[in-house]
Amino acid sequence: DVKVTQSSRYLVKRTGEKVFLECVQDMDHENMFWYRQDPGLGLRLIYFSYDVKMKEKGDIPEGYSVSREKKERFSLILESASTNQTSMYLCASSRLALSTDTQYFGPGTRLTVL
Amino acid sequence: DAKTTQPPSMDCAEGRAANLPCNHSTISGNEYVYWYRQIHSQGPQYIIHGLKNNETNEMASLIITEDRKSSTLILPHATLRDTAVYYCIVRVATGNQFYFGTGTSLTVIP
Numbered sequence: 001d002v003k004v005t006q007s008s009r010y011l012v013k014r015t016g017e018k019v020f021l022e023c024v025q026d027m028d029h030e031n032m033f034w035y036r037q038d039p040g041l042g043l044r045l046i047y048f049s050y051d052v053k054m055k056e057k058g059d060i061p062e063g064y065s066v067s068r069e070k071k072e073r074f075s076l077i078l079e080s081a082s083t084n085q086t087s088m089y090l091c092a093s094s095r096l097a098l099s100t101d102t103q104y105f106g107p108g109t110r111l112t113v114l
Numbered sequence: 115d116a117k118t119t120q121p122p123s124m125d126c127a128e129g130r131a132a133n134l135p136c137n138h139s140t141i142s143g144n145e146y147v148y149w150y151r152q153i154h155s156q157g158p159q160y161i162i163h164g165l166k167n168n169e170t171n172e173m174a175s176l177i178i179t180e181d182r183k184s185s186t187l188i189l190p191h192a193t194l195r196d197t198a199v200y201y202c203i204v205r206v207a208t209g210n211q212f213y214f215g216t217g218t219s220l221t222v223i224p
Binding site: 004037040042043090092102103104105106107108110 | 148150155156157158159160163212213214215216
């Protein structure tokens with residue numbers, strides 16, 4: 001079974017803080033993704049990575065950065081958190097880059113920025 | 115940029131089959147139909163996917179019409195734990211992104 005884990009289920013931060021969200025997958029997948037999910041807006045892709053040290057912008061990268069130093073780990077960074085970044089953040093991975101492979105999701109991190 | 119249309123909500127009696135419809139009338143020849151579900155406050159869970167043939171796995175069956183403009187996800191014997199939002203997604207073969215729409219909220223009733 002594919003397992004995608006995220007560092008926290010719930011997180012509360014203050015405006016202006018730097019926030020790190022960690023995601024780890026244990027199946028040697030090449031692709032990893034960060035989405036945010038908001039009511040009425042569905043899932044929106046923030047960034048994805050198809051290889052170590054490689055990253056590509058998704059639909060809404062502004063205010064975020066990512067890091068992939070190891071194949072199994074993909075981090076999402078909020079350099080200076082703002083209240084409009086309060087959301088559910090979902091990490092996903094898939095086996096092969098640029099393929100039909102299924103994406104497997106982690107449990108999500110619900111971030112609240114005060 | 116969801117390319118699918120699903121009813122916003124459905125009910126199903128426990129133990130009965132749940133049939134969840136999805137319209138994707140603009141689907142292209144190289145686009146797959148995926149189904150995921152999301153139980154409240156959890157990450158989406160993969161269920162099944164297909165291109166043009168019907169598919170079955172341990173969770174569900176996927177029936178795709180011959181013209182590929184619609185599909186139905188069938189949960190053969192719904193349980194209370196199947197209560198979730200079900201998403202039908204159309205995805206190109208080499209696309210990285212999944213576009214989740216608003217899905218169908220399925221409630222399984224005892």
